[in-house]
Amino acid sequence: MFILKSQQQIEKAINRAKAIRPRVSVKALGRYSVEGHAATYTVTCERRNGQKVVDCSCPAGQHGTPCYHSAAAVGLHICLAEQTSH
Numbered sequence: 001m002f003i004l005k006s007q008q009q010i011e012k013a014i015n016r017a018k019a020i021r022p023r024v025s026v027k028a029l030g031r032y033s034v035e036g037h038a039a040t041y042t043v044t045c046e047r048r049n050g051q052k053v054v055d056c057s058c059p060a061g062q063h064g065t066p067c068y069h070s071a072a073a074v075g076l077h078i079c080l081a082e083q084t085s086h
């Protein structure tokens, strides 16, 4: 789990996501399933006390490292959140 403060913070993860292009499926708004190389992980994006909290079920995500699963899900989440807020 990590707190998303800026796009730069997850830039490396975004670049990895662009290279790897994991398949992301939407389970619900803020809840995604990301298919990586070895396994499929669940990523959640939610607001807690005004902070954007991102959580991925992969080992890196469990240690607070922004992984490419999170980056892929965050990218989609931002698109969906913008669409639903209109």
Ligand SMILES: [Zn+2]
Pocket: 041, 056, 057, 058, 059, 060, 061, 067, 068, 069, 070
């Ligand atoms: Zn992950």
